[in-house]
Amino acid sequence: LIGADANEQYGRRDNIRIFGVEEEEGEDVYDQVVKVAEQIGVTIQHNDISVCHRLPSRAGGKKQIIARFVRRETKHLIMRSKHKLKNSSQRIYINDDLTPLRSKIAKALRDLADIKFVNMQNERILVTTTNGDKLSFNNLYELHKWNQRVVSMVCSSHLNL
Numbered sequence: 001l002i003g004a005d006a007n008e009q010y011g012r013r014d015n016i017r018i019f020g021v022e023e024e025e026g027e028d029v030y031d032q033v034v035k036v037a038e039q040i041g042v043t044i045q046h047n048d049i050s051v052c053h054r055l056p057s058r059a060g061g062k063k064q065i066i067a068r069f070v071r072r073e074t075k076h077l078i079m080r081s082k083h084k085l086k087n088s089s090q091r092i093y094i095n096d097d098l099t100p101l102r103s104k105i106a107k108a109l110r111d112l113a114d115i116k117f118v119n120m121q122n123e124r125i126l127v128t129t130t131n132g133d134k135l136s137f138n139n140l141y142e143l144h145k146w147n148q149r150v151v152s153m154v155c156s157s158h159l160n161l
Contacts, residue, residue: 001155002140005101006123013122014050014072015097016079018065020090029053033067036092040081048074066097079121096121104154105140112150 021032030046037044052067069075082094098106102120109118109127117128125137137143144151 001101001159002144002151005099006139008099009102009122012097012099014070014075015066015068016075017055017095017097018067018092019095020062020092021065023054023063029065032065036094037078039088039092040078040084040094042074042077042081044074044078101154101158102140104158105143105151108150108154109147 018033018036021036024032029052030049033049033052034044034046048070050068050070052065054063055066057063069078078094079096085092085094098120106118106120106125109115114130115127116130117126119126123139125140125143127135127137129135135146137146140151
């Protein structure tokens with residue numbers, strides 16, 4: 001399961017997800033991605049985006065945008081600049097496009113009392129504990145060695161065992 005997930009995540013390495021962008025009737029989603037990039041000081045054009053579209057929302061909420069870039073460097077520029085959205089009046093967030101398994105593992109880690117921060121960047125998992133330790137795992141195998149309980153629990157529930 002972990003190996004298959006690593007392959008799936010590898011296929012998502014050029015993707016981002018954008019949350020909180022209001023949907024407009026007849027919108028061009030490419031334009032929306034370009035506008036969000038402009039808000040964080042990154043200049044891109046339509047031809048920098050391989051494909052993008054809105055994803056169905058749960059319970060009628062705002063539909064997120066998924067975008068795949070032609071060049072990985074474009075994605076990295078956006079990810080390095082996304083912190084500039086924190087000062088925005090809009091509640092827009094940009095995240096890596098994670099597999100469902102990785103999303104569940106990140107949530108399970110965040111729910112632990114001794115974890116302050118979790119960030120997943122493609123294969124890498126960055127964890128900061130409440131006592132200030134900063135841990136970096138290159139993949140889910142390394143994370144599993146550090147915390148077997150969480151990874152095993154999430155993998156079992158992911159498989160509906």
